[in-house]
Amino acid sequence: MRGFLCEQWRVRPERLTPSTRLLHDLGIDGDDAEEILLDFIERFHVDFSSFHFTDYFGSEAGAGGRWLVRKFRGGDALHFAPLTVQDLLDAANRGRWIEHEKHEV
Numbered sequence: 001m002r003g004f005l006c007e008q009w010r011v012r013p014e015r016l017t018p019s020t021r022l023l024h025d026l027g028i029d030g031d032d033a034e035e036i037l038l039d040f041i042e043r044f045h046v047d048f049s050s051f052h053f054t055d056y057f058g059s060e061a062g063a064g065g066r067w068l069v070r071k072f073r074g075g076d077a078l079h080f081a082p083l084t085v086q087d088l089l090d091a092a093n094r095g096r097w098i099e100h101e102k103h104e105v
Contacts, residue, residue, distance in 0.1 A: 001089060004043060008036050018086035023057055033057040040088060047096035056083045 006013050009026055013030060022028040028036060036055065041048050091097045 001044075001092060004040070005085065007086075008039060015095040016085055018089070020082065020085045021082040022084075023080055029057050029058055030059055040092075044092040045095065046091050048091070049097075050099050052099070057093050 002013055002016065005011075005016055009016075009022075009028065011026065014027075020026065021035060022036075034057070037048065037051075037053075040046065
């Protein structure tokens with residue numbers, strides 16, 4: 001799993017912890033988030049039918065600007081729920097996403 005995440009996100013392994021958040025910590029949003037999640041679903045055969053993308057990520061339009069505002073103002077201006085590495089690990093282990101069991105960091 002770690003190799004997949006490092007390959008997809010192009011980050012060093014030491015930057016990834018269970019509590020690393022895709023949007024808030026790595027700046028993954030919009031089409032990039034969608035592409036990574038689709039690759040994750042295909043690679044690990046995870047049922048994400050109950051996952052609500054718009055609860056966690058915005059659209060591609062303005063994605064970079066939203067992340068910059070959060071990064072430099074120190075807050076989550078748009079209040080997207082965090083999606084963590086641990087959330088993905090749990091879903092992969094179960095083979096499906098369970099909305100009410102997501103982690104809050």
